[in-house]
Amino acid sequence: MDGVHDMGGMDGFGKVEPEANEPVFHHRWEGRVLAMSRAIGVFRAWTIDTSRYAIELMAPSIYLTGSYYEKWFLRNQNLLVERGLIDADEVAAGHALRPAKNLTRGPFTLADVEKVTKRGSYSRPAPAPARFKAGDRVRTKNIHPTTHTRLPRYARGRVGVVERSHGAHIFPDSVTTGKGEDPQWLYTVRFDAQELWGAEADPKLKVSIEAFEPYLEHV
Amino acid sequence: MAEHDHDHSGGSNLSEMELRVRALETILAEKGYIESAALDRIVELYETKIGPHIGAQVIAKAWSDPGFRQALLDDASQAVATLAPQVGNVGEHLIAVENTPEVHNMVVCTLCSCYPTDVLGLPPTWYKSFAYRSRAVKEPRAVLADFGVALPVETEIRVWDSTAETRYLVVPMRPAGTEGWSEVQLAALITRDSMIGTGLPKKPSEVA
Numbered sequence: 001m002d003g004v005h006d007m008g009g010m011d012g013f014g015k016v017e018p019e020a021n022e023p024v025f026h027h028r029w030e031g032r033v034l035a036m037s038r039a040i041g042v043f044r045a046w047t048i049d050t051s052r053y054a055i056e057l058m059a060p061s062i063y064l065t066g067s068y069y070e071k072w073f074l075r076n077q078n079l080l081v082e083r084g085l086i087d088a089d090e091v092a093a094g095h096a097l098r099p100a101k102n103l104t105r106g107p108f109t110l111a112d113v114e115k116v117t118k119r120g121s122y123s124r125p126a127p128a129p130a131r132f133k134a135g136d137r138v139r140t141k142n143i144h145p146t147t148h149t150r151l152p153r154y155a156r157g158r159v160g161v162v163e164r165s166h167g168a169h170i171f172p173d174s175v176t177t178g179k180g181e182d183p184q185w186l187y188t189v190r191f192d193a194q195e196l197w198g199a200e201a202d203p204k205l206k207v208s209i210e211a212f213e214p215y216l217e218h219v
Numbered sequence: 220m221a222e223h224d225h226d227h228s229g230g231s232n233l234s235e236m237e238l239r240v241r242a243l244e245t246i247l248a249e250k251g252y253i254e255s256a257a258l259d260r261i262v263e264l265y266e267t268k269i270g271p272h273i274g275a276q277v278i279a280k281a282w283s284d285p286g287f288r289q290a291l292l293d294d295a296s297q298a299v300a301t302l303a304p305q306v307g308n309v310g311e312h313l314i315a316v317e318n319t320p321e322v323h324n325m326v327v328c329t330l331c332s333c334y335p336t337d338v339l340g341l342p343p344t345w346y347k348s349f350a351y352r353s354r355a356v357k358e359p360r361a362v363l364a365d366f367g368v369a370l371p372v373e374t375e376i377r378v379w380d381s382t383a384e385t386r387y388l389v390v391p392m393r394p395a396g397t398e399g400w401s402e403v404q405l406a407a408l409i410t411r412d413s414m415i416g417t418g419l420p421k422k423p424s425e426v427a
Contacts, residue, residue: 005330005331006329006330007329007330007349007352007353008327008329008330008352008353008355008356008357008380009329009353009356009357010349010353011353013348013349013350013353013354014350015350015365016345016348016350016351016354016362016365016366016417017345017348017350017365018343018345018365018366018412018417019343019344019345022343022344024265024266024270024340024341025262025265025266026344027234027236027237028237029234029236029237029240029241031261031262031265031266032240032241032244032258032262033240034261034262034265034341035257035258035259035261035262036240036243036244036247036253036258038261039247039252039253039257039258039261040247040252040253043252048384052330052331055331064349068332068344068347070236073236073239073240073243076243077243080243080247085250085252086246086247086250090246091242091243091246094242094245094246095242095245095246095249096245096246096249096250099250099251100250100251100252103250103251103252106251107248107251107252107253107254107257108252108253108254108257109254109256109257110254110256110257110260112257113257113260113261113264114308116261117261117264117265117269118307118308118309118310118337119309119310119311119312119336119337119384119386120310120311121310121311121312122311122312122383122384123311123312150330150382150383151382152329152330152380152382154329154356154357155380166312166383166385169383169384170384172383186383186385188379188385190377193357196356196357197357201357202358202359202360202376204372204373204374204375204376205359205360205375205376205377205378206375206376206377206378207356207377207378207380208377208378208379208380209380209382210380210381210382210383210385211382212383
């Protein structure tokens with residue numbers, strides 16, 4: 001979707017302001033939100049792509065003014081209700097009002113911590129031979145799906161070079177719309193800045209994206 | 220008196236977010252989805268165990284051991300896995316990109332906040348900021364100036380937008396004047412930002 005989350009190349013957000021000796025969490029609740037996000041992952045009620053899409057679907061006013069972990073909290077709460085793990089009246093009450101439905105496993109405990117602090121694997125067996133190889137000139141498609149995609153707006157309809165292949169990975173555009181993992185080849189595609197930003201762009205700048213095969217066509 | 224204290228600790232100083240987050244955690248615990256002690260442990264890991272010191276150990280080894288450097292550039296997940304006894308387990312799809320006198324690498328996620336957490340911990344707020352996400356792919360030299368970094372105009376800048384599950388770790392250039400340094404000494408020069416590409420390693424004089 002062409003949402004406010006797709007920020008590459010936008011102007012007006014001001015300077016980048018690093019914070020010296022920044023704490024990992026600025027408030028205790030931020031750590032709890034992060035931990036809940038990780039923990040609830042073991043129930044496999046949704047995937048990493050769905051969790052991103054849920055944040056993209058928030059109203060622009062919320063996306064732009066909510067803090068990072070406020071959005072994570074809203075995302076968690078919304079998805080937990082939407083997927084039926086908890087109910088809206090329980091959120092209002094601040095307590096469980098009935099037992100969990102279809103609990104497929106026991107609670108997330110200390111023994112489960114290690115498996116959620118190590119990143120998982122998103123590689124999948126390739127369903128078909130790769131259409132592109134390193135060195136190929138490709139053009140990204142000019143697509144504007146109204147659902148989740150990982151092809152940023154600034155890199156649509158642009159000519160670049162395939163730099164490397166990463167094998168086939170879960171395709172976010174499919175998994176977020178209920179069409180399954182639908183693995184697709186994933187490539188690093190490199191662009192000259194002038195292709196992306198015009199003749200005035202830095203001639204010594206190159207930018208790459210990670211592009212799934214359905215985003216690309218031969219030039 | 221005790222009752223009076225108890226009333227206050229019950230929440231008069233808690234923010235609305237703290238209350239809402241506590242309520243959600245309570246619901247999840249009461250319904251049997253989570254144990255709060257396990258959440259404590261996750262927070263503790265990110266506050267004390269999973270951070271940029273891991274990446275610094277990896278880079279220091281790459282600076283010291285040509286075989287490891289090559290292995291890291293060939294397959295960073297595999298190479299870092301061989302250091303697991305020291306640095307813990309890392310996930311898949313980690314890619315190391317090396318700075319040279321000709322090319323400076325910089326990592327961003329314009330669409331959200333993808334970051335190599337296995338080796339750098341949780342991202343700093345600036346990495347997730349709209350300013351960084353919007354500008355890094357268009358005017359990285361101006362972004363570097365915000366960090367006090369100025370590169371020669373002839374240096375190519377290569378920006379990696381992390382739009383999938385691959386995660387990028389920048390291998391900064393080893394500073395001059397560090398010949399014969401141990402990996403532990405070298406690691407002290409390697410900042411988080413130098414492994415994202417918005418900073419350079421410290422100079423030997425800065426840690427002496």
